Amino acid sequence: MSDIIHLLPDSVANQIAAGEVIQRPASVVKELVENAIDAGATEIQIFIKDAGRTLIQVVDNGKGMSETDARLSFERHATSKISSAQDLYSLRTMGFRGEALASIAAIAQVELRTRRAEDEIGTSILISGSKVESQEYVSCPAGANFMIKNIFFNVPARRKFLKSNQVEFGFIMSEFERMALVNTDIAFKLVHNDVELYNLPASNLRQRIVSLFGKNLNQHLLSVDVQTSLVSITGYIGHPDSARKRNAWQYFFVNGRYMRHPYFYKAVISNYEQLLPAGEMPHYFLHIQVDPSTIDVNIHPTKTEIKFENEQPIWQILSAAVRETLGKSNAVPTIDFDTEGAPEIPILHHGQQVEPPRVSYSPDYNPFASSSAKPSNHSHRVDYDWTQLYKDFQSNKDMPMTPEEESGEIKIPSKINCQTSVENMTKVSSEAIPLSIPIQETSRLIDTGIEHLQIKGRYILTSVKSGLMIIDQHRAHVRILFDRYMSHIQDKKGVSQRLLFPEMIQLSPAQGAELLSVQEDFEALGFDISDMGGGAYAVNAVPAGIDGLDVSTLIDKMLETATQRGGDVSVDVHEVISLALAESAAIPYGQILSPLEMEKLISDLFSLTAPNYTPDGKTVVSVIGDDELQKRFR
Structure with a gap:
């Protein structure tokens, strides 16, 4: 063989x-x-x-x-x-x-x-x-x-x-x-x-960051500079106001080499935990210099992973450097050391006798002896006399009924302003609310206009045959706008609104390249953007119906979303652009809607082929069935 x-x-x-x-x-x-x-x-x-x-x-x-x-x-x-x-x-x-x-x-x-x-x-x-x-x-x-x-x-x-x-x-x-x-x-x-x-051109780090990522970042850069015998840390971290949910610029460099290091990443992020909303990430550009003999870069084919001999002390120094920088920038809430209301401490001179503290009291005072004690300012529990309450309830039953009560009719205002949120609704005395509503009269409630109710400026409640439907107003509008914008892109019939004065925006070269690749989609939606050179762009027109939005922020967000999600070949770029615009232009949480606006929103939502979820899979509609409602009142 x-x-x-x-x-x-x-x-x-x-x-x-x-x-x-x-x-x-x-x-x-x-x-x-x-x-x-x-x-x-x-x-x-x-x-x-x-x-x-x-x-x-x-x-x-x-x-x-x-x-x-x-x-x-x-x-x-x-x-x-x-x-x-x-x-x-x-x-x-x-x-x-x-x-x-x-x-x-x-x-x-x-x-x-x-x-x-x-x-x-x-x-x-x-x-x-x-x-x-x-x-x-x-x-x-x-x-x-x-x-x-x-x-x-x-x-x-x-x-x-x-x-x-x-x-x-x-x-x-x-x-x-x-x-x-x-x-x-x-x-x-x-x-x-x-x-x-x-x-x-050759420059310093700050200028290079601004050249790569745009001038808007310049005002949000916070300088970090720590020199110790063990490690030198220099660079910049981003102010919490510049944090992003996706695509944050986060860079570690060790002895001039790019590095990924989850442990050091936590040293930076832990200092932002109380400063940023959940899901948002800060920028950082940090250069770490250590003795080459204390690290090993030969552990990964791409040399992006490095082993440190003094990992724990470097972590502590890095964390302290970030915390100190954030503190100096007033990004971290400070403690108020105002002495107003503090006890006055007497100044004692040399040789002065110290008078011992005394407590005066009356030996004749008995707090339980008098029934006319002064009311206390402290909160206390009220002990109801449930027997008396029951007797009062029984006595009310013997009172003569009003003509309206005898007939079983309930007077309801002819018009109710549903624009008022639930928290601000006028409190009605419990005596004015009947214990039961005759079945034959329930239809009158539907005729009063209380068809939809807005809760906390976030949800819309409406009655359906199977129970109670709850609609997320922002997500519902996102779903509606997404389908509308997708139709505009496919038909190339987006309606534009010309600006009286073109709005100038500044984009980084990377953003400019991204805009060039999706320019047809932007134009189909209704945008008209001209390249003025040098990273400057003039926005001449925007899609109709997005009044009040900051154009520069909107385009930044759309390009960021296209860059992040367009990287997946399974995701249609048209969908990415449409979703980014829909999320920006949709009704925000907290906006109070009139009854007609709620009716229009619900009507538009259920005219769609897929109203139950947003394009990225979030729930829009939830129904609490009659059985579930009955369980809650057993």
Whole structure:
């Protein structure tokens, strides 16, 4: 029997390794930019086509490579970062394994042009599927120029499972933001499909945050700066007013490397627990510097997880730093130390005798002796004489009945204002309410106008054959508006309301790219938005019927929802946009409705094909059956 164990060819081994290192186009961008950073580049340009499927090009002005280094860089475990295992505990570079370029070359068509500053001529290498096609001299600028074409061209299964261009480019944007935030001394440029999205000059962290995420965030940034012998923590956290329910910008960087760390995340979030409504998350951009020998970054293929030797004390320092910053910003409620009403403490001089305290009392005082004691201000329980109450009730039965009571008629106002909430309804004496209502008279109640009742500005109660129906007014309106907006998008017949003066809004490049991808849906809803350049946009028209809404906040929310939920290929972008607008324009909780408004809302709701739930699955209508009502009064 022949031997069955054999060595895999390098090309196959590289493809297997690529499965861990190169998961999607964003992984290629990350690895190439990290190499440029390690090469000492001060300017990095990234060109993307079709979300990285067709082309990923990274150009830098770093050290460049010699002819030999350029060829050797595509071999597995070929690196300039370390030379022994001991170097793993003193890493100051982004890369160190020497697997990235070999993995990229195994699943794509790669062209490299590179030159060192001291060389007169550079080197060009073409590699396809780990096979070197050519290597020749070429004239090129100092630095490196990597062009990655047709990613996963030889691994159809991997290419098939790439998501939509919108989703894949979202991952690229996330990697770009992380690297731009941690390397503020490097100028970055990002171009997608020949459209320049970012052109970031070298700057400080605050300016870089504002350039990436918009000017509106600037006023909400709170500076963090803590220096200890164990750790240095600098950066910014967001004021509680800037918190978001989804898509909060949360970044940890350790020694210049992006990191996910649930334990440190709790150190930050725990200080916001009493300051934010449930479900809202704060922003933070925190840089942590520690001794490289006290951490291990070689525990995950993507290097986004780090083990700390001094995890517990760093947690405490981080938590204290966030708490102190929030306190200085007046975001945390302060204690009032006003001395008004405090007891007066006498000042004693040297040699002065201290008079012992005395308690005066009357030996003749007996609190139980007098029945005319002064009433107490303290609350007390009232002990009813139930026997007397019963006698009074019996005596009332012997009183002569009024003509109305003899006839069994009940006088009810001809018109009742249902606009008044239940809490504010006039209290009626219990003596005016009969103990029972004759069955033959119950129909008169329906004719009085009490068909719908609003509770707490939130729910609408109405009677149905099977019992009592409760409707959530906000969710009901969301359901109605969602179906209306979906119809507008499908028919492209949204009604616009022109603004007297265009409203100017400022969007980040990422938001601008998102707006471009969903612009047709916005126009179908009734929006008219013009790009004025430099991140400025003019809103010329909005959908009819959304008066009173802040246009800038509305568009921000719609784009945020589209970015967050549009990332799921199973979710229709039309639905995402329609739902975001419906949630913003729907009747808010607390708004008092007139009887006609309640009638219109209920009528519109039950004219829909699916009135019971909101588009995202929340309950709109709940019915308490007659059986359940009877159980409550047994």
